[in-house]
Amino acid sequence: MTFHDLPENLRQTPLDTPALRADAVDLFLDLRDRADDSLLIGFCDEAHRLIAPVVIAGVEWRDEAARRRSFLARLAEAGVSxxxxxxxxxxxxxxLITPPLAELWRREAAAAFGAEGIELLGLCVAGRHRVVEVEASSPSALATAEPVEVVAAAARIAAAAA
Structure with missing residues (x-):
């Protein structure tokens, strides 16, 4: 997505669909940000309109759980502010940000922001050429999913990192 592709009323457009959220992530995380392992936090108002995007470079995606949770909790506090x-x-x-790793970040972000009363509207993975939203899933959903569905979901996320 480029700035030329944006709707004229972007500030009034709710990020209510996976396609719009992926476009916003694509727009705010350029190739340099993606090469730097950057995290986008797009704070939104009650109508799901973007208030402010924040980009943080140099995130260690495979960091230990306690550090990741503390980091997300501080970001959630910033959202409240x-x-x-x-x-x-x-x-x-x-x-590559693997499907299990992306799902882990999605679950932990939902918990951290949810604890502060902030709804996680969506989590996307941006690779070199593509952005995809990580769909909410539970371990039981993965356990009962057809192997083809699990492989297809993994392929979509892996393609985003390609």
């Missing part, structure tokens, strides 16, 4: 009611999260890297 900025009056956020919702958040769109983007993970980016030129290296």
């Amino acid at each position: 900025n009056g956020a009611a919702g958040v769109v999260v983007g993970l980016s890297s030129f290296r």
Whole structure:
């Protein structure tokens, strides 16, 4: 997505669909950000309109759980300070962010922001050429899913990192 592709009323457009969230992540995480393993936090108001995007470079996606949770909790507190009611999260890297790792970040972001009353609207993974949203899933959903569905979901996320 480029700035020329944006709707004229972007500031009034709710990020209510996976396609819009992926476009926003694509827009705010350029190739340099993706090469730097950057995280996008897009704070949104109660109507799911973007308030402010924040990009943090040099995130260690495979960091230990306690550090990751503490990091996300501090970001959630910043959201409260900025009056956020919702958040769109983007993970980016030129290296592979595996489906289990992306799902882990999605679950932990939902917990951290949810604890502060901020709804996780979506989490996307941005690779070199593509952005995909990580769909909410539970271990039981993965356990009962057809192997083809699990492989297809993994392929979509892996393609985003390619």
